[in-house]
Amino acid sequence: RGLWHKLGTQYTKPDGSPIQVGIACVDSNYRPWDVFEECLIHHDIARPIRSKTNPEGLPYNSERIYRNPHTGQALEGCVRWNLNIDLFRNKLSSLQRRPLDANEGTWAIPTDTPSDYFQHMTAEHRVAQRDRKTGRLRMVWRPKMSGAPNHGWDCEVYALAGAHMAEVWTLRTDPPELEAAPAAPRAPKGPPRKAHPDSPGPTRKPSRRGGWA
Numbered sequence: 001r002g003l004w005h006k007l008g009t010q011y012t013k014p015d016g017s018p019i020q021v022g023i024a025c026v027d028s029n030y031r032p033w034d035v036f037e038e039c040l041i042h043h044d045i046a047r048p049i050r051s052k053t054n055p056e057g058l059p060y061n062s063e064r065i066y067r068n069p070h071t072g073q074a075l076e077g078c079v080r081w082n083l084n085i086d087l088f089r090n091k092l093s094s095l096q097r098r099p100l101d102a103n104e105g106t107w108a109i110p111t112d113t114p115s116d117y118f119q120h121m122t123a124e125h126r127v128a129q130r131d132r133k134t135g136r137l138r139m140v141w142r143p144k145m146s147g148a149p150n151h152g153w154d155c156e157v158y159a160l161a162g163a164h165m166a167e168v169w170t171l172r173t174d175p176p177e178l179e180a181a182p183a184a185p186r187a188p189k190g191p192p193r194k195a196h197p198d199s200p201g202p203t204r205k206p207s208r209r210g211g212w213a
Helices: 004-008 033-040 084-096 113-123 151-165
Strands: 010-012 018-020 024-027 046-052 060-067 074-084 124-130 135-141
Touching: 024 033, 024 151, 033 046, 033 074, 033 124, 046 151, 060 135, 060 151, 084 124, 084 135, 084 151, 113 151
Parallel strands: 024 046, 046 074
Antiparallel strands: 010 018, 060 074, 124 135
């Protein structure tokens, strides 16, 4: 609970401009009702999330939570977000393989990141798994070792989901100013030309129906 108050902390970018957390995705799989109540208090920033394999084929969907079944407390306005977790894991894995100067986005971390963080980031991998109902093979994310810590990986996946909700892909740097193209020269104005009395009038193409439109 001591971390909730930091959601409103204002940070400073290297250029001195302020920056603040816009969306924070909070895992609600563990002690969900405590998470819901806290997210209601910080509803402008915090969003309780739940990992699902494929919620209707969308990146995420939402559902309303009305009441805590244990305490009966009303949770008016509480919304839980169901993430298509494998989709965001695949996207993060793709971002990690891109070069830092990629125009379409990349993933970068500070140079002083501790080594155990990299262990978290490599704790899971994609494996082929056969669906028992359909018999088809599909790629899923599974831990490399049972019990290996992967909290950092989960946090990065949730941060990517929050960035998707905030539509950060719409952010663009200011484009360079373009010089106005020179105007095309205009024909000199003069008296209207008169048609010769023996010249044929304008022709018209027949329509596809065979008659004249």
